[in-house]
Amino acid sequence: MTQTGIPYHFFRGGTSRGPYFNRTDLPEDRDLLAQILISVVGSGQALNIDGIGGGAAVTTKVAMLSKSDHPDADIDYFFAQVSVLDRSVDFKPTCGNILSGVGPAALEMGLIAPTGDRTRVRIHSTNTGAMIEAIVETPNGRVAYEGEAAIDGVPGTAAPIYLNFMDVVGSNCGSLLPTGNLRDVIDGIEVTCMDVAMPVVIARADAFGLSGYESAAELDENRAFYDRMEPLRREAGRLMGMGDVSNSVTPKFAMLAPARDGGTITARYFMPKACHPTMAVTGAQCIASCVLAPGTVADGLPAPTTGNPALVVIEHPAGSIDVTVDYENGPDGFKLHSAGLLRTARLLARGEVFVPASVWDGTL
Incomplete structure (x- = not known):
């Protein structure tokens, strides 16, 4: 044999x-x-x-x-x-x-x-x-x-195929905000380090001099961006209690910009050595939570959302993905109860x- x-x-x-x-x-x-x-x-x-x-x-x-x-x-x-x-x-x-x-x-x-x-x-x-x-x-x-x-x-x-995610807050790092902060500054870039379904380091695209509407191919060709993003991601991983993440695909990295096609927000998600051609399901939940939690780097970017559960429409390089979020913002901060998505x-x-x-x- x-x-x-x-x-x-x-x-x-x-x-x-x-x-x-x-x-x-x-x-x-x-x-x-x-x-x-x-x-x-x-x-x-x-x-x-x-x-x-x-x-x-x-x-x-x-x-x-x-x-x-x-x-x-x-x-x-x-x-x-x-x-x-x-x-x-x-x-x-x-x-x-x-x-x-x-x-x-x-x-x-x-x-x-x-x-x-x-x-x-x-x-x-x-x-x-x-x-x-x-x-x-x-x-x-x-x-x-x-x-x-x-x-x-x-x-x-x-x-x-309907997916309903439960108990996803802190599933990797143990808490919603592994650094203890809604915002951190790493290498001059303001970020939110959040763990919902996937630990993600989230920044605004304009902090890198980008529009946030670049295609995945355009971002992958921009090695200067990766040269700045990767050390930031590694330091964020350390601050999130994940140790040396040099050889790990987590935490992921995401950039945000205002929506321009009727959605809630625009995002680019990195795996992290390449831009995702669409959007990760886990990453979408974390980005939606960042959008709904007051005080994060997303403040001032999203289109208004109404109701609870809230529908957060994330525009990505190939279209958009909808995340239905059951949550509350109370005296103890943002709490996510569940997130639902439709897939095939x-x-x-x-x-x-x-x-x-x-x-x-x-x-x-």
Whole structure:
């Protein structure tokens, strides 16, 4: 045997894409697991030509699923961000777009049974401890992929998947404001360091001499911006209690500007070595919270929001994403109760993906 086959389902989840595995089909050892995922994706080459990655951070993501022992969950979701180029794997963050495919994948794998025309899948994100409810269309006991729901960044329409995120405040750093401040100044740039679903360092685009309306490609070509942003992100990570984040994709970085197409705010989100072509689901929740919490760097930028839950429309390079936020601003500050989003997913392939036996011989 020169190669080891691993059962997998290949999904587009939201505006990301990657393999979904049954966790029991992979070894527990993290170092060995990382080498397997690097081989699966083909990390180490710009096009990931020797793997199934797509040469971009949004296409080198991996989901690993298992039945959950958590009393409030059906499925444990373990996420890995595999790098495109430097043959590394980060197990710290989670991904809300890949999460969009967890419910359908769990059903396809037989980890949970459908329960009527709609199936509620309670998901425990083991990377962060967050709890998420996914509502998946399952007419006649089968996952529906065709439908009328559209999300910017994905062509056409598909069946809707409703995600409701709970207990996401401080899921990585332990508090809404890990530095203890609504605003910090790092290297002359005012930022808000916030942890809602994902720790994010948020600044205003004009602080960097940018409009905030630049395309993802334009920002990626602006290496002077990255040369200033990355040291700032690393120092923010230290201030947030995350230690040395030089080799981690968290905290993420985001820039804000006023909306110009009828939304609430414009944002650019960084992964962090490249600008996200659309918007991360987790990052969207953090940005929406920054918009609604008084005293952050977002003050004065957003269009007014009304009602509670509030609809926050975040304009991104490919369109916009809607976040419905149940929150309160009281004497003790901003409190987020839950955040909801509509996503879609599609099963693209299933079967076996192969890694060289020299990487893993299949022994569990």
